[in-house]
Amino acid sequence: MDIYEQTYNAKRPVLCFDERPCQLIGDAIIPIPIKPGSPKKEHYEYVRNGTCCIFMAFEPHRGKRFARVKERRTMVDYANFMSFLASQYPDAETIILVQDNLNTHTAGSFYESQPPGEAFELAKRFEYHFTPKKGSWLNMAEIELSALSKQCLDQRIPDIERLIDEVSAWERDRNAIEATVRWRFNKENARVKLERHYINLQN
Secondary structure, three states, X not given: OHHHHOOOOOOOXXXXXXXXXXXXXXXXXXXXXXXXXXXXXXXXXEEEEEEEEEEEEEEOOOOEEEEEEEOOOOHHHHHHHHHHHHHHOOOOOXXXXXXXXXXXXXXXXXXXXXXXXXXXXXXXXXXXEEOOOOOHHHOHXXXXXXXXXXXXXXXXXXXXXXXXXXXXXXXXXXXXXXXXXXXXXXXXXXXXXXXXXXXXXOO
């Protein structure tokens, strides 16, 4: 909560990161296209063409997001995405990164894709802050992934190439309007709501 309440600092940008699996779904029977007075007709049968993963990084202060489609969610995929993020902030001293505790979400993943020296330098670019167990809702990237699901993934997308095009268009349009999150759950709210979790220091 304290991180979210900090004022914008270009030298220390705050980014939220998360990822989600995505099914590639095709039509078993060609749909009947929309026409005047008649909606598109889509058969209930479908073809499952495998899965992939969508990586999402979101900078709430600027209403900026980076969404990338990956075939898998390995340590190498994570490391490559973090390297891409670092390249987007060449003048930042430190990138403050809010994310969950998934086993691949560590600087150790960098050593799977880069020589030790480069991995070490990349690791120094980030300051990690992990959401608590069962508290991933504290990560604003989840809100962006929810928006992506409702605005872009609410259709059958049969292959990864089409998904990349759809996600890229969504990202471009949403960045153009600088859509952001009005985060209202502050430190004071947290102290009241989560009071039972604090250690009782009274004698």
